[in-house]
Amino acid sequence: MAYETEDHETQYCFPAINSSCIKGKRSRYEYYIIYMFISLLSAWTVFVNLLVIISISHFKKLHTPTNLLILSLAVADLFTGLILIPIEGIKQIEMCWYFGDTYCGLFAITVRLLLSSSLSNLVLIAVDRYVAVCHPLLYPQKITMTKTSISICLCWFCSSIYNVGYVISNGYFNISHKTCYGQCIVMNSLAWIFTDLFFLFLFPCVVIISVYLRIFYVVQWQVKAINSLMKGGKCVKEGSVRRKSESKAALTLGIIVTVYMLCYIPFYICSLTETTAVSSTTMTFLAWTLYVSCGLNPLIYALFYRWFKISVKHILTLKIFQPASSLMEIFTDCHS
DSSP, rough: OOOTTOOOOOOOOSSSSSTTTBOOOOOOOHHHHHHHHHHHHHHHHHHHHHHHHHHHHOGGGGGHHHHHHHHHHHHHHHHHHIIIHHHHHHHHHHHHOOOOOHHHHHHHHHHHHHHHHHHHHHHHHHHHHHHHHHOTTTHHHHHOHHHHHHHHHHHHHHHHHHHHHHHHHHHTTGGGGGGBTTTTOOOOOHHHHHHIIIIIIIHHHHHHHHHHHHHHHHHHHHHHHHHHHHHHTTOOHHHHHHHHHHHHHHHHHHHHHHHHHHHHHHHHOOOOOOOOTTTTHHHHHHHHHHHHHHEEEEEEEEHHOOHHHHHHHHHHGGGGGGTTGGOOOSSSSOOO
């Protein structure tokens, strides 16, 4: 157990090993409270993202390119809740790594894969919304289910290859760089720091921010144009209504992107100066803020997407097991 013993004796991660790391101490109260928080956060993140995955996978009317990207993002968030949060929680609570050097490397691959895949999905979502809002007539030809599926598979595949190479080249499977037994630490070479800086920070951030600035500029222009038509007593055509719907979708996904980026950017910047200027407590807080954001996306869907509320109702009432339930009408109107 990681909580403090009554005699305050020094504890080790592996008492039988001479090179064992010293275990940090926590009070019994802290120990149980933090474990409860980690358990609830993990369960919540898995549950709500599973609802998103089942909704989009089951109901055929939700099989659209945009929802396919939301599905991919939900898969990354699901695995964050299922794997990353519990293991990282144990590591933080116990203040020791009990799973060995091989699993340290595998865990590092998983963390980086989920992080980079989430960023890739956000870039794809930004591009999808850009075409839908700024070039609505070209959207059906340029953004199809097949092209979106291929893009998602390529993002996951490239992220996997990149992060396997990163972890192996930085010696996560080699115990020689560890100062004591019971650590799973980050040791980055200078070349990989700059490579990561471009691929995991500068490129996705610049693309996402610039694209959404353009989207919101166009949305504001479209809203003013539609309002002018309505005030003038003119009939608003179906195309204008559809553009309004696309703008609403862009706003909803923009909120998700913004929340993630507000959590990710401080975390990444601080990670570059972790050894010199930023305390471990600050880094831990920023990391867990990023993990918590993975459980917030479905709440945003629930606030802005009526189809998500209806599909969740069908799932929780087990209506999805009825014959032909995948063909259920889950929109109250065609523009929900």
